[in-house]
Amino acid sequence: GEMRSLAAGVGDLKKVLSNVKTKGVLGEYQLQGILEMILAPEQYGKNVKTHPEKGGYVEFAVKLPGKSKNSGNIWLPIDSKFPTEEYVKLSDAYEIGDVDEIGASRKRLETVIKRYAKDIRDKYVHPPETTPFAVMFLPYEGLYAEVLRTPGIFEEIQREYRITITGPTTLSAFLNSLRMGFNTLAIEAHSNEIWEILSSIQQEFCKFGEILKKTRKKLQEASNSIDSAETRTRVIESKLKRVGEIDRPDKTALPDESKQELEQ
Numbered sequence: 001g002e003m004r005s006l007a008a009g010v011g012d013l014k015k016v017l018s019n020v021k022t023k024g025v026l027g028e029y030q031l032q033g034i035l036e037m038i039l040a041p042e043q044y045g046k047n048v049k050t051h052p053e054k055g056g057y058v059e060f061a062v063k064l065p066g067k068s069k070n071s072g073n074i075w076l077p078i079d080s081k082f083p084t085e086e087y088v089k090l091s092d093a094y095e096i097g098d099v100d101e102i103g104a105s106r107k108r109l110e111t112v113i114k115r116y117a118k119d120i121r122d123k124y125v126h127p128p129e130t131t132p133f134a135v136m137f138l139p140y141e142g143l144y145a146e147v148l149r150t151p152g153i154f155e156e157i158q159r160e161y162r163i164t165i166t167g168p169t170t171l172s173a174f175l176n177s178l179r180m181g182f183n184t185l186a187i188e189a190h191s192n193e194i195w196e197i198l199s200s201i202q203q204e205f206c207k208f209g210e211i212l213k214k215t216r217k218k219l220q221e222a223s224n225s226i227d228s229a230e231t232r233t234r235v236i237e238s239k240l241k242r243v244g245e246i247d248r249p250d251k252t253a254l255p256d257e258s259k260q261e262l263e264q
Contacts, residue, residue, distance in 0.1 A: 027080030027139040028059050034168065035060055035078075038175040050075045051126040058124040062178060064131065077124035077134040078171075083112045087143050110150050117163040125162065133162040135174070141167050 035044050039062065048061040061075040086109040093101035113136075120134050136157075138144045144167030148154055157163050166174060
């Protein structure tokens with residue numbers, strides 16, 4: 001009875017995974033989780049219309065800085081794909097050891113992956129609004145490994161459609177490298193700002209030196225004037241001292257008119 005219940009649960013899970021919309025949602029959730037874990041929210045967008053002539057919206061797109069400050073951002077489209085039916089048939093063929101079915105299933109998987117790559121290129125890649133390439137995300141490592149096991153498919157899709165295939169691990173490594181690039185660009189931008197500030201400070205400091213030179217000249221002139229005033233003060237004090245040494249005439253011995261004149 002437990003085995004029958006387990007078999008029923010597996011059957012229900014298979015029905016869920018056989019639904020195209022459900023598979024897309026699962027892949028989208030996994031892709032969103034990786035982006036949220038590695039990048040900041042402002043570094044990527046969801047449901048972005050990258051091609052103005054097409055009506056579709058790519059699931060996610062990473063914001064890349066443009067060549068200049070005025071050129072704006074460039075989108076890197078990332079779309080998740082999940083060819084469940086072909087992958088399940090290939091896995092079943094491995095389990096029963098059917099060599100012919102393995103070859104046929106792998107051929108079908110290769111055809112589906114190429115169709116996905118062409119669809120992503122036609123709908124979402126549109127330079128200069130986007131990068132000249134896009135990323136196809138396969139949500140399971142086993143599926144990604146089976147695609148890579150097909151000889152030449154990875155290189156052919158890159159060459160013919162400019163699509164890079166990634167699994168969860170390779171996408172994480174790819175996004176980490178982009179994040180390091182973002183940090184490097186941020187450091188470079190701040191370095192340029194600091195250099196501009198230092199250049200302006202250097203110019204202002206030269207002007208400040210000229211003002212100090214003029215101020216020193218004025219202060220020197222004021223100091224010379226004070227020295228001259230002190231010299232004149234000493235001369236005046238010397239003369240006043242001589243005046244004080246002169247005997248004051250006795251008023252009693254003078255006529256009244258002379259006394260008045262003396263008082264005056």
